[in-house]
Amino acid sequence: MKAETSGGRAPSLADQIYARLKQDIFDFRLLPGDRITESHIAERMGASRTPVREALLRLQRESYVDVLFRNGWQVKPFDFRYFEELYDIRIVLECSAVDRLCQRTRDTATQTTLQQLKQQWSLPPTERTTGGPATCAMDEAFHGQLVAAAGNREMTRIHQDLTERLRIVRRLDFTQPARIDATYDEHSAILQTIEEGRAADARLHLQQHIASSRQAVRAITLHMLQDAHARNQNTTEHTAT
Template sequence: MERATGERRQNLTERIYQQLKQSIFDFELLPGDRFSENEIAEQMQASRTPVREALTRLQREGFVAVSFRSGWQVRPFDFEQYEQLYDVRIVLEMAAVKRLCEMQPGPDLEELKQVWLVAPAERLDDGPRVCALDERFHQKLVEATGNAEMARIHHDLTERLRIVRRIDFTQRPRIEATYIEHGKILRTVLERRADEAQLLLKSHIEESKAEVRKITLHMIFEARQHQNKLNTSQRPEATGEQQKA
């Protein structure tokens, strides 16, 4: 009985965690927004315990922060930190493609070939799905080296960058560019042209980093404007009621 209760609470915590994370990703909860555990518990129709557990998990991942006096807050975007993470990612992946080009026998990259070396008509245009495939592309390049520690560090970087990387796939031109650039990188790795593969990979990640910053700032601005309009539209009603009273 106790085990079943524990499993139910764990499932509830996971559901709340996923919903809050998605709200942050979708800019429904904006950077800097403050809220209490009671507010989330009421929205989720849950007790404070699973809410606190979900928020603690998001805190460990760097999405929210807590203050004794003012409750919880969505952490503001720290672009300097994200750029540092991107720089580490570039170093890891450049080392990975160099190793892949030197491996004997060559690495098994058939999985990537079937996804990225396809005719334009066969390319996907669903942003979230292409984002997941993009993550897999970069993870596979690192995993294929056989270095488990490198793969573990890269996985951690991927998790921490996901909130901004996914924004790159909200724009159709960026999806098309990803297919083209991944195809070039993959071909040079398969042809064992290490220097060119490293150069293409570095350029690809740096371009994504620049685009993500630009798109993120624009999306935050639009979401904030929408939020302000909603708040403004509610004020006249409140003012009118007060005047009648």
């Protein structure tokens, strides 16, 4: 994962540490509930504590870590209820965007967006992207473009924030080939119903699509957490012996 910077500037040491820690959290090398200290991270990263603290404060603002009073930091425990609530908000926003787009099917900008998305998603299986990370990025862009095309800038901003917060679990949906194929089919159906101005059907397809992803992500996340905890326990027992 590349560090995110503004204005095209080169990533600072704090940016690099932030990106590495975030990737460790995403890949379950740092497990939910793990306690970490600035001094330990600084030693591991070969840096002073100042950029480490900057990186941790940024991760705290994004709800990935919590600060412990006089006792370092903790990777935020995994809260499925929190993610379920984010998914609920996402459905509301995207259904609203779909409604708006169905009312604007003759609008040139809407037609352009739909055609661009159809070129990416309404494809036969032999022409589809099969890589998980690439499909995940495309999926995020698909939903983001639909919301942006609805024309409400504040809705777009909130949706972008939700996308960032859900990325830790949502990316797991693209680790299975069947889910990648399903995403193409479901996106294509959503686009077709929007293009035809069938708002009720478009909302239904969208809700079913997000519900399927949500269900798959929960199951995969639980499985990966169990595997990560088992590996961690085995490593601890091996070190002790």
